[in-house]
Amino acid sequence: MVAIHYIIGFPPKAYPGEKTPAIAKLPMRFLLLCYLSLICTAGLAADLKLDQRPAQPSEWGYRPPDKSNSEVNPPNFSWRPQRGITQWEIQCAADSNFSTINYQADSIQYSVHTPSVAFPAGNCFWRYRGQNERGEFTQWSDVRRVSIAADALVMPMPSRDELVSRIPEQHPRLFLRPEDVPRLRQLAAGSMQTHFNSLVGTCEKLLRNPPPTKEPSKYGPNVDKKSEPWREIWWGNRNYTIRALDGAATLAFTRLIGGKDEYGALAKRILLECAKWDPKGATGYRYNDEAGMPYAYYFSRTYTFVNDLLSEDEKEICRKVMKIRGDEIFEHLSPRHLWSPYASHSNRAWHFLGEIGLAFHGEIEQADQWVWFATNVFFHSYPVWHGHRIKS
Incomplete structure (x- = not known):
């Protein structure tokens, strides 16, 4: 009752014949803070339990499994994600009691991790734990042992900072870097002239007959899903998108390594016309991913190859479009795909998300996160179909 008096703003008074309560002599602000603290921490005393359920057939599993051999050094670690966990910690040791810890990493974003350094050959014991936003930890996971052969392929994963630092600040950024352009121009005029x-x-044909760039139509209210008319629109919009933006990417690349200026001008026009398409319309990733995926990578390639021809306003138009498209792909894949990677469309989409991230590094705020996620997929859950499954 005394606390209620303070919460509503009136300190308690002594009744006739009673002494003033001791609590009434304390500053009201202090008591209010104590009361709110009790409310906020109520129910938080329970232990934060780690979810260690066995992996299901549709899930990637705990990797490396216990008592397994790693074909790469360092191993690629993977474990079950858990709602409410905001970051992870992993330890690797030379013994199962972890009296000698050889490697430790914390603040891990995803439920996967590959160290950026190689490990000594021999047995490696590993465990992990999670942490929530309040800083509380789960218990450590079960300990697993993996054996690393002396001749295992050395393939450390760069840290996020190192990875991002490798992306050139200037364009182009896909398939070639700015410093590669002079050499490719020499090859185009020399030993690879036939290919050039x-x-x-191809570019001359595109100049004579440019691809249409009007936005394709959606399915319509009377088109039943998976019907033949639906399939014609579904796959037809994919082919339509590829014709436009693959043509633009080819024009832009050819001009970059020594082709006519007209190639670049047409590539730019196609790019900006396609930028007008509704990013969540007929070619949106979630609406029709068979059209949305080629849009993502061919648009990104054209953008980076023709970047020097774009004004700042034109670049901003492209950035706004690809932010929406990139966000849509990322929200669909992350972090789900790392633990449940057995979906053929998702297994293509993460590649293209990485291309968007590279092309728009430093230009779209989320771009580096897209690259980081795609790199984690590459190291930890790719390829998924390779003749056998490793059981957890």
Whole structure:
């Protein structure tokens, strides 16, 4: 009752014949803070339990499994994600009691991790635990042992900072870097001229007959899903998108390594016309991923190859479009795909998310996160179909 008096703003008074309560002599602000603290921490005393349920057939599993051999050094670690866990910690030791810890990492974003350094050959014992936003930890996981052979392929994963630092600040950024352009121009005029001439022939055809760039139509209210009319629109919009933006990417690349300026001008026009398409419309990733995926990677390639021809306003138009498209792909894949990777479309989509991230590094705020996620997929849950499954 005394606390209620303070919460509503009136300190308690002594009744006739009673002494003033001791609590009434304390500052009201102090008591209010104590009361709110009790409310906020109520129910938090329970232990934060780690979810260690066995992996299901549709799930990637705990990797490396216990008593297994790793074909790469360092191993690629993977474990079950858990709602409410905001970051992870992993330890690797030379013994199962972890009296000698050889490697430790914390603040891990995803439920996967590959160290950036190689491990000594021999047995490696590993365990992990999670942490929530209040800083509380789960218990440590079960300990697993993996054996690393002396001849295991050395393939450490760069840290996020190192990975991002490798992306060139200037364009192009996909398939070649700015410093590669002079050499490719020499090859195009020399030993690879036959291949270059083939590209030129394609570009000349595109100049004579440019692809249409009007936004394709959606399914319509009377089209039943999976019906033949639906399939014609579904796959037809994919082919339509590829015709436009693959053509633009070819024009832009050929111009970059020594082709006509007209190739670049047409590539730019196609790019900006396609940028007008509704990013969540007929070619949106979640609406029709068979059209949305080629849009994502061919648009990104064209953008980076023709970047020097774009004004700042034109670049901003492209950034706004690809932010929406990139966000849509990322929200669909992250972090789900790392633990449940057995979906053919998702297994293609993460590649293209990485291309968007590279092309728009430093230009879209989330771009580096897209690259980081795609790199984690590459190291930890790819390829998923390779002749056998490793059981947890």
